[in-house]
Amino acid sequence: MVPVIAVVGKSGSGKTTLLTRLIQELKQRGFRVGAIKHSHHPFDLDRQGKDSWRLLQAGAEGVAFASSSQVAVLRGVKAELTVDELVALYLGSVDLVLVEGYREAPLPKIEVVRDGGTLFSPKEQLLAIIGEGGAPGLDVPRFSPEDVQGLADFVVERFLQPDPSRAQGKAVTLLVNGRFVSLEGPVREIFRAVILGLIGVLKGSEVPRRVQILIGEDEGSK
């Protein structure tokens, strides 16, 4: 399972700037990072008059753009997707996901608090504080907004230790009702073996390098 950390803080506290610098620093160290930005409002990624806008305006449920190096997708959903679904289905194989927003989600959090500000993350979710604000005596690591290297060291130490199941390409990702279900050791192997066994009966020839199965309701298309 990919570790997910939320960067939270009041509007204007510098969350996106911190995220940008942290992504740069982790990328330089060789890690692959995905990002999710949560919005309470509909957004418009595309310019009016361009093709994706025309197709969405015409009533398409979703529009995908694909080239050999990029994929872009815009789609409507009936209900908000979970962070787990966004990570598993949309961000591919990354080492870490940093999300901006999702203040209410039970995720480990880095909170940006300016001098004089107060914390709003529950203590048990708080990984680190960025800035001078919040409760001064709190037993939580604190970094200055400029100390991106220190923050990156901390994140690597806590979240980016090698995971042998991923390295061996034997990963099995299971989501039930939009939430990750952890599969460890022999249980993961049973899932793998049973599903690959069923597929082996069907196919006979081609070696399944990559298998994707979706059962039941769709994840919320309009």
Next chain:
Amino acid sequence: MVPVIAVVGKSGSGKTTLLTRLIQELKQRGFRVGAIKHSHHPFDLDRQGKDSWRLLQAGAEGVAFASSSQVAVLRGVKAELTVDELVALYLGSVDLVLVEGYREAPLPKIEVVRDGGTLFSPKEQLLAIIGEGGAPGLDVPRFSPEDVQGLADFVVERFLQPDPSRAQGKAVTLLVNGRFVSLEGPVREIFRAVILGLIGVLKGSEVPRRVQILIGEDEGSK
């Protein structure tokens, strides 16, 4: 499995306009349509300086934007995703997918040919011709670019008859190495029963309404 139709034609022949009108017409008739646009070039859906651009520029492998009504994703891929993967993972639950481009893919095709132009789709893939061009004696339905209702009637008749497995919410979608594998009747039920059985042992309580499983290599993140 969701039916997929490619709209092909030379540059400037009016493919996007036809797609837009066809999506409008099918939407009015109550169908849910997804669209895929294929590009040979990298694209820039976002305005420079906006947050998604900043996060991608910083080195994120992928960036997702999520609200309660929309999802937008931009990500890099190592290898081009297949049409099946784009449909299953990115477009959600739709009745039909219309793709623009993918001239080389073995998909059923609607070809737009202006007067005097020649067809390039193989005869066996050709569903319909739009316009006055191409081989006049060919035994393939032909529609004027204005006759979107006629074209929609034809598409509904051929591709949009009710599929009981989807209506019952019992759909099982299986992709192996990026390609749909058809599961019919009892075989589909075996996949469903075995996987839900394994999950039942793990969970015990929550009823799995929606299950997503990914095994092996990722679908091509950079």
